[in-house]
Every structure is written in C-alpha cells, then in structure tokens.
Amino acid sequence: MAKTTTARERQLERGDLTDDQLVAMLRNMLLQRQLDNRGFQLNRQGKIPFALGSEGHEGVQAGAAMAFVRGKDVLVPYYRDLGLALGVGMSPFEILSSLFARVTDRSGGRQFPNHYTNHDKGVLSISSIIAGHCTHAVGVAAAFKYRGEAGRAVLCTTGEGATSQGEWHESVNFAAVQNLPIVFLVENNGWAISTPQNMQMRIANVADKAAGYGIPGAICDGFEPIATYHTMREALDRARSGGGPSIVEAKCYRFLSHSTDDDDRTYRSREQIEEQRKLDPVPRFEQILIEAGVIDADRAKALRQDVLRETNDATDAAEAQAYPTPESLYDNVVAGDYRPWQEFS
C-alpha cells in the first residue's frame, strides 16, 4: 500500500518552509481562485467563449509549485493547472491573454485556455489529448538523464481519469524501467467530467498503482498545501538525486463544473459539493496561517485585495490587446515558408 500522510499530521509541520514561502503559497491560492472566477465571469459576460476552473485544486498546486525549482525543473501540466502555471512563474497577464485569445498569448491565440506554453519558464506545450503529454514528460526526463543534468526533475501532472489511458501506463512504465527523474502528480478530484473515480478504476488510491511499476507511490491531502509540498518535495528530491520516478496522488475536489460548457447538476448532487466546500482549502489555509501567527487578518485582507487588483489590471491589459492577425493562421506549420506542393525554378 502506498504511504498515506494525513492533513492533520502535516498541516502545521512547515518543515523548511519560511514565512515568506508560506505567504507566497497563500497568495498563489488566492490569485488562482480570483483568476478562476474571472474566467467564468468573462464567459458569462459573453467576452470569452470558454474557461476551465481549477477551484479545489489550489492546495495541491500551491504546494507542488513550491517544490518546483525554477530554472531547473520542467513542468508538463494538464489543463487544470492554473495554480502551477502561476506558481512556476507565469503571469496573470499571460493567463488572461490566453483566456481572451489575444496576440500576446504565447500560442498566438491558438490554444484553448489553460493549455499553456512557456519554454523560458520550463512549461511544456500540451494538447488536450488526455495523457498524451505524459510520454513527452518522460522524454524530457530522459534528456536530463542522457545529458547528465543531475539536480533537474520533471513534474508531470494529470487528473485521476488520465490514469486509465494507455499512454499514462506506458509513460510510468518507461520512466520506471529507465529510472528517470520525474514525478507523476495525480490531482485526484474524483471526477473526470461526469465519470466518478469508481468508474475509472477498481481501487481507492491511484498511488497504489505505483507498486505495479516497482516505484514509490505516496498520497497526500491535496487540500493541504503544506502536506502536498512535503510529499512533492520528497518525490522531486528523490528524482533529482537519481532515485527515480514516483507517483504522488493528491486528493482534492473539483468545486466547479468541468468547464463553462459543462453542467455538473446532471451528474452529481449539490450536497456532495457543499460537503466538500466546507473543506475549501483557500479560506482554510488563510486561517491556518493566521492561527500560526504567520500573518494577521489585516495582512490576509491586503493579500486578497492585492490579487484582485492584479487580476483586474491583467484583465484590462489583456482585453485591450489585439486578436492575432488572420494571416498568422499560416505561421509555424513547420520552419520557414511551408507549402505542401513544392515549386522549384
């Protein structure tokens, strides 16, 4: 069985985390929540066609991002990783540019929201095809190992539904056989759009799958950023020091529908959501930091105001940008000027 660490055991065990880091984690969670809301608001206002929410994943992502080493590690995210994108250094303006599909979006307005790319920050470009990106994450880890770049690791994320995919299995197996520096973080929110976990697998813990690959599997409370940080830190440190891959399962919940196009009333009860909302990681972590004396209530309020202002500024700045030109549709099919029919003089 995979090792389980409960929230209660760990939520006050800050370990090596400084006050600044704890505050940075809270700020990440507040910003994530604010940007999530903004995406849904803009959609309901008719300003953007689509948004995906990460609400309920703030704790996992703030914790995992804190264990990520900028400039060294590479993040291969999935489409519900707003907090990780922010946590590894992407800006709200980039997020809003993507939501508005403006020319300032790194994909040039091509990609769906939440499908980030930022080579400079080590965020790999992904498609929407579930678990296809896990193989790429393994390839990046293989490149680190091949070049002898010790101290670098790959953080590859998915939901629990992705672990049903053959390519997830192939990826974990390949990484295990080759002992590659990678951590497969499974953000288990219990739902793959409308399909609950027990329709994806017969086991209660995704992390138990690790045994089948001969690698460690760990479970943490994804509502607890500190617990997630420690679990991820251990896994990433192991990977960075040649100890090979592992699976971390962070148990969390998806508070919102899958996307602005989904209606979760068709498949899950309001009561279930309300029960989970009582555990909402964002106000809870704020309260934990206040009770621990890391911040006071005024500082917490200031942080909330700060992320709202930042979100508003980024919204205005992104909305003011132009759409990509129609001609840009033809750019970057391949290098240079591409024609399927070649003409020679």
Next chain:
Amino acid sequence: MATTAAAGPQTATGTSVMTNVEAVRSTLHAALVRDDRVLILGEDVGARGNVFLITKGFLDEFGPQRIVDTPLAEASIVGVAIGMAMEGLRPIAEIQFADFIYPAFNQIVGEAAKTRYRSNGDYTCPLVIRTPYGGGVRGALSHSVSIEALFYHVPGLTILAPSTPADVKGLLNAAIESPDPVLFLEHKKTYRSVKGEVPSGYYTIPIGKADVKKAGTDVSVVSYGYNLHQALDAANRLEGEGVSVEVIDLRSIRPMDKTTILESVRKTRKLLIIHEDNKFGGIGAEISAMVAEEALFDLDAPIRRLCGPDVPAMGYALSLEDEFMTSTDDMVEAMRELAKF
C-alpha cells in the same frame, strides 16, 4: 567494438556500392558519430541490432543511453522521442514495422505534427520516425502495409520514401537535420534487393524534390518505393519497342514536387502514377488532382493509376500477395497502352 558501417568496395570516384539497408545503417552510424544529440530508440534496436540488423553493434559502440531498447509500446516510443526533441535532442525513433505504427497515431498526428503550431514556435519537434513498410516479402496482413496515405493528410509532418541507397543517405541526413518531425519510410523489399552507388562524405538531398530517374518523351511515370524499381525495369523493356518512358522518383511524399511532375507531364502529355498503397484516397489521387488543376489541357490521355487494390491488406499466401502487388508486366502494359493513346 569497432563498427565499419559503410559496406561495399570504395570506388575511385569517391562512391561506395551498397544496398538500401546498408545505406540506412551507415547513415545512422555517421549521425551518431557526428552529433551527440542523436540517439536511437525502439524495440530491439539494442542487443538484437534491429530486426533487419540495421543497428547491429551500435549498442556496444554507443552504449545504452544512445541506443535505447524501449518497452514494447509504440505510442511511448514516439511520445518519449517527442519529449526528447522538445528538450533539444535529435531522437530517431524506430517503429519496427510500419504496420505497428497505429498505436502511435495520436502521438504523430495529434502531438508531433502540431507541436510547433500549437505553441506558435515556442517549442519544436525535430524528430525522425523511421519505419520499414511495404510488401512482396510474405509479410501477410501486419508486416506488409503501406501507411503513407494515412499520414500525408497531416500538415506539419514531412514524409519521405526514398528508393535508392544514395537517396536514402541524402534524405535520411536531411530528415535528421530537419527542425520538424519526419516520417521516414523504408521499403522492406528494397532493403537488400536494391544496390547502388552512394557518394562518400556527408550530404543532404532537399526535402520535397523529386528526381527524374530515367528521362523519356512519351509517357511520364510517377512512383516511389519498390514500385519505382519495377517501373524502371518496365520502362527499360519498352525502350526496345521504341516507347520512351520518363520515370520520376517522388522521394518526398509530403511536401511533393509540383515542378518536376508538371514539367514532365507537359512534355509527355501522359501520366501514369504507380504506388503500392491503396488507390482510393492514395497519394496518386492528390497528384492527379494537382495535374488536373494545373495542366488538364496539356494532357493527351486520361491520367492512369496502378495501385494496391481496395482490400485491407495483402494475404500471406503467395497467390494473394502476388494478386495485391502490381507486377512489372502490368506496368509494361499500362505504359504501352498510354503511349499508344
């Protein structure tokens, strides 16, 4: 272990005579020596040296970090290679037989071909996927197929199918140099049956450029792969009858060479397209459409296509394989009829 990859005697003119399979092997070997970003991954490429012995000895010479025996899982062979390519390496992924590429279809079509596009150039995917294809070797339903038409619909992919050792070398080098993903098709029946002179030293052949393998004036034939060699035999036979056939080796399937095809068709005013892949929706359909759009009134005869029949695959029985494969006699007949038209 010292490996001498280039086989065959060195001639005075700075060329070696080698088979297609030797050309693949020696070109891969030189790439591994030349560029430490290059590595090979696939099923049985290590100790076994690939099922056609293309990488024999490479494991000993370059080590398991560069000659990677992968788990038996095609999607991740390509997918892991994509990740390596995005991270700056120059991986050469091998799919043991083209028939086994279907599990990797998503990785090739959904991922590799779109990496540059979806990131607007933030990431690129300089990846080569090599795979042996084609029939005539008693490969039955799952060791004989042609796959090019399944992939040539996909922008972002380059598809190469050279037929001679010199072209194999030049185009494989071009594929490895390419900053974008290349599907490199090697016809199994030409591996050891086709021999030719290969220039020494490093060179590339431009991607997207066809080659007139035999000049002629009465009929233009466009082909590639094993069929190309049959077409050359057929054309040579017809010389005795006074029929002059021009044979164009397409070499590159995506992109394709419009200029060479149109120049030839405008000269001969007759076009025959020959490929082993199914006729319906095949490469020949696109060539036909292009010629119809660009040069319909230069034609003196309807375009003809000799292709694989519209069945799922060739059977194991020799009778079934023979029925599937276009014979050289059929090519002679089609060329003769077209010349007379």
